[in-house]
Amino acid sequence: MVDRPNKPSAIAPAASAPQPTVDIADDNSSITATLPSGENVTVLLHGATVTSWKSGPGAEKKENLWVSEKAVLDGSKPVRGGIPLVFPIFGAPPANHATSKLPQHGFARNLRWEYLGKSTSESTTSGDAGTGPTDNSVKLDFGLYSANLTDEQQDQWPYDFGLVYSVTLSRDTLQTMLNVRNEGQLGFDFQMLLHTYFRIGDIGSTAITGLSGVTYTDKVLNATEHAQAENAVRIAGETDRVYKRIPQSTTSIVEGDKPRFDVVRDNLPDTVVWNPFKEKAAAMADFAPDGDYVHMVCVEAGYVSDWVRLEPGDTWEGGQRLRSLL
Template sequence: MDRRNKPSALAATKAAPPQARVDLVGDRVTAVLPTTGESVEVLLTGATVLSWKGLKNDTLAERLWLSDGAILDGTKPVRGGIPVVFPVFGQSPADVATAKLPQHGLARTSRWDFLGKSESEGSGSPGSSVTLDFGLSAASANPALSALWPFDFTLLYRVTLEPGSLRTSIVITNAGDKAFDFHVLLHTYLKVDDITSTTVSGLGETEYSDKVEGFKTKTQAAGDIAFTGETDRVYKPAKGAEQAITVSSAGAPVYGVTRDNLADVVVWNPWSEKVHSVGDFAPKEGYRNMLCIEPGSVSSWQTLEPNEAFEGAQLLTLL
């Protein structure tokens, strides 16, 4: 029997798009994209990116090199991944404000705060991008180190994972009433198949400081950089951050590195002899499978006046 005023069928509820899974367990934050299974893992000590598993040609694999001997309990800087260098690169002369700080400063050995995550569609469907935010200030930094460099600062570090890429950006703000000078660098350890067949393009005919030869100033020959021994160079590309870099293996492009407001590039591999002086580098043969391409601002000091901010970033792309 037909009913009068028969109710209409309920409209189907549209399912919510899949969200990236973000977990905070102990002192590690992990994010996984639901669309591809790609992931990033960040240690709160130093806000150090420990792992980036990226997808290329249907292959999900680790893209960052991490030493088997890396210390992950916060007592030492992490050997590998992407440590954050601030406010000094290397060590300073005695007459510079950062002179009392250990090599590479205080950010990489301080415990950062996890500020949360955000998601967007990125370059693909909903849930295909996730950003993790981390913060550090003079008040929350390692007190033994911040006492050696008495300036008021805040750092905001953002780690954004998208299919086939990883972006890390940093905002440095002078929160005090005194100007300060600083260096900043993203100490990225890329994983490579074999350093002897790895080349870098984009830095040809560029001036650099050769740390292996006592900071001697040289000019890179035209063409690609190949590796046959210890390499520790600070490149100063004439086009600054506009100059893109490509890392290739046996002639095939593997990584693209683009920079935003980070004009310098450090290229480092310790090779077979120097590696034995690096205690937490393991296995010692691991130098064959890593190459540091480190965007930064380290060839000269940046100055921040009170209430001013500096922002820089790198984008790592699978090619």
């Protein structure tokens, strides 16, 4: 065998790219996922409520969601802020309906969900495969089942179901999707809503676009029906509107003349726009500071103007993709 004087050096194994991390709170109350680039999301197991979503350029990430300083996070009541999940009824239940015994907004936001685990993905965004910068994402799954209901709740809504709620964080987006399975022998009707509280600079310079021509129910004006004439919805007083069967999939929040958020609905036809404004905010015990109504607006994707009918063995999925436009 010939001895080569200049042997090639061994090829060092490629360093593995940083991966998203997932941390469980010491008291087992919440899950936080963080990308290598610093974006993060926190989900409270009570209600599977997203309580924080931070993103943006630079090392200091900006909070995208508003949560009241007096929000109750111990599981004794729903969270005022973040993204509470409404199921299987939106608002007060109608009389003589299968949901009529349930409390307002149902039970999903009031119960502790099970953390089912995480999955991660990585995609090359530029350059040759394996050489360009990559985008990471991490998906957190949470479960709630009919067996988790109390005896009283099972009496109020006696159906066998399984819910899987997936929260997926990527660099500038947060996706929240709900999968509903009918695991029983009876069909059932339900509604769902993602009650998202966005943090904004000033409600006076904020507009919601993408709703022009859409019919809405104005709950402040005795649930009367109206058509949205202007492209931009501006808030100058208490606002509680249900925009129904919206043809386009994207609704946007604009601050001044700059887009701030896009809300892209997936299999959800409706959007609720809500701000309590001065007097109602002051009257709400868990809304603080009182004047913070100027720093929040709810743009809530949902299926609430009608019912989803789910027969035995069937599944349904719907949700939203939020994009921060910093």
